[in-house]
Amino acid sequence: MTGGQDEVDRQTAPTQRSSVKPAVFILIAAALAIFGALAGGYYFAMRPAILHIAVGPANSDDLKVVQALTQTFAQNHSYVRLRPVPTEGAAESAQALADGKVDLAIVRGDLNVPKNAQAVATLRKNVVVLWVPAGAKGKKKSDKITKISQLAGHKVGVIGRTPANVGLLKVILQQYGVDPAKVETIQFPITEAAEAIKNHKADVYLAAGPVNSKITTDAVAASIRNGESPTFLAIDSADAIAQNHSEYESADIPAGAFGGAPNRPEDEVKTISFNHHIVARKGLSDSTVAAFAHQLFAARQQLLADFPLAAKIETPDTDKDAAIPVHPGAAAFVDGEEKTFLDRYSDYIWWGLMALSAMGSVGAWFAGYLKKDERSNNTSLRERLLDMITLARRTDATEELDKLQAEADDILRSTLACFEDGAIEEGALTAFNIALEQFHNAVADRKLILMSMPQNLQRASAQLRAASS
Structure with a gap:
């Protein structure tokens, strides 16, 4: 009966140890998943x-x-x-x-x-440029436009197709009391502006863009007639317009902004500006x-x-x-x-570390839970070893001692495997070593006693113990 139980115990120990392998794989998979999550988070960030x-x-x-x-x-x-x-x-x-x-x-x-x-x-600050091309041959100087208030009944050419520039012209006209309905407005594509100016398509022209805009500079250059420079119309009420329309600001076009000799314009010209954002x-x-x-x-x-x-x-x-x-x-x-990388992601990093710590604790508990059966089995084997000490001291046959020794070797092998797997701690291993040492001493002492007894006494003792059991 004892030998059968020993065999069962020896068969059970490897089975319990093998149950740890899936746990190891699970922990490895969890570690890889955490690493993948961190790598994915870094890539996303x-x-x-x-x-x-x-x-x-x-x-x-x-x-x-x-x-x-x-x-x-x-x-x-x-x-x-x-x-x-x-x-x-x-x-x-x-x-x-x-x-x-x-x-x-x-x-x-x-x-x-x-x-x-x-x-x-x-992105850029734009200024409004209003000018009158130099007069054609035969045109009276008395007909020349010098003020915005004189634009009623005249034709204004707006450079660019955007309706915003037409709306801008209306704001200026209304500030000077000119009815926009009495001013004819014609829009020209940027690519056709110079040709339209040379062909006298309008009396006055309006352009809106940066001071150094090539489009405006080319259009002004096309307004020169017989060496005479165009006349620039000042928006003297720029401050009032800026006061009534927050999107506009008062500005100045510096002398010579559009090149030429003499300068175009010859003097600084008051105007309004707006921004592109x-x-x-x-x-x-x-x-x-x-x-x-x-x-x-x-x-x-x-x-x-x-x-x-x-x-x-x-x-x-x-x-x-x-x-x-x-x-x-x-x-x-x-x-x-500006926030640095740590400023932006410190909360995520902190929560990530907390999550890792929590997962580590859960993993340790889970690993311990999976090794519960292995620890329990090892405890049973240690108790079996203690029982074997008593058996060794009572046995009357060296063959039985040899069997007990073989069983002790299996228990030792199983215990060392449990220690390597982390199922038992060093203190438990120390306690096992003490029990194992006591077992070996009991076997050695019993063998000495049996060797000193005559064979007939050994057989009689064995038969007596068998009869009493």
Whole structure:
């Protein structure tokens, strides 16, 4: 009966140890899953942010600048990447932002700015230029227009197809008490402006753009007649217009802004100005906008050689009463309060470490739970070893001692395997060693006693014990 139980115990021990292997695989799989989650989180945090920007019209300087920025960001492997979305003009770009179709847009400050738009940068400042071409042969000087108030009954040519410039003209006319209905307005495409001026298609011309705009400079140059320079009309009421329309500002066109000898204009000319803005939709990540603003101003110097207009890119107005509220991300860049990587993701890192700690605790508990049966089995084997000490001291046959010794070897093998698996601690192994040592001593002592007894006494003793049992 004892031998049968011993055999069962020896067969059970490897089975219990083998149950630990799936647990090891589970822990490895969990570790790999955690590593994969961390790697995926890092990739997600560091992958480029793609921002779609609406800009137009086609072949405009604005579109060319945005395309150059797109290439620069890509070449520099910047965090923010741009995807230009061409439109018919600033009005369409603003509508695309309002509809949520794009993340960024180039808009005119004197148009209806979407409610969800927040300023990121001022792309350029535009001035309004009004001038009268030099008179043709035979035209009386008394008919020459020198003031805006004289425009009633005349034809004004507006350079560019955008309706915004026509609206701008109406604002100016109304400020001077001129009925816009009494002024005929004709719009010319940018590519046809010089030819229209040479062919006297209008009496007065209006252009809106940067002071150093090539479009305006070419149009003014086309207005020269027989060496005579055009006459520039000053908007003396610019301050009043700016007071009544917050989207406009009073400005001056410096003498010689459009070149020539003599200078065109000969003296400084009073006018109004408005801005083209880069705006972002409200709700766009603060860190993304801050990164975009940082890249934009860093790339500005790289673009100056090919795009002089890039020098006009300015930081947005951060005042609370600004015409277009500044985006918090752009404000952080302007104020030098950009968040670092740790600032942006410290909460995620902290929670990640907490999650790892919790998962480690759960994993340790789970591993301990899976080894519960193995520890229980090892405890049973140790108790069996203690019982074997008593058996060794009572046995009357060396063959039985040899069997007990073989069983002890199996128990030793199983215990060492449990220790390597972590199922038992060093203290338990020490206790087992003490029991094993006592067993070996009991076997050795019993063998000495049996060897000193005559064979007939050994047989008689064995038969007596068998009969009593």
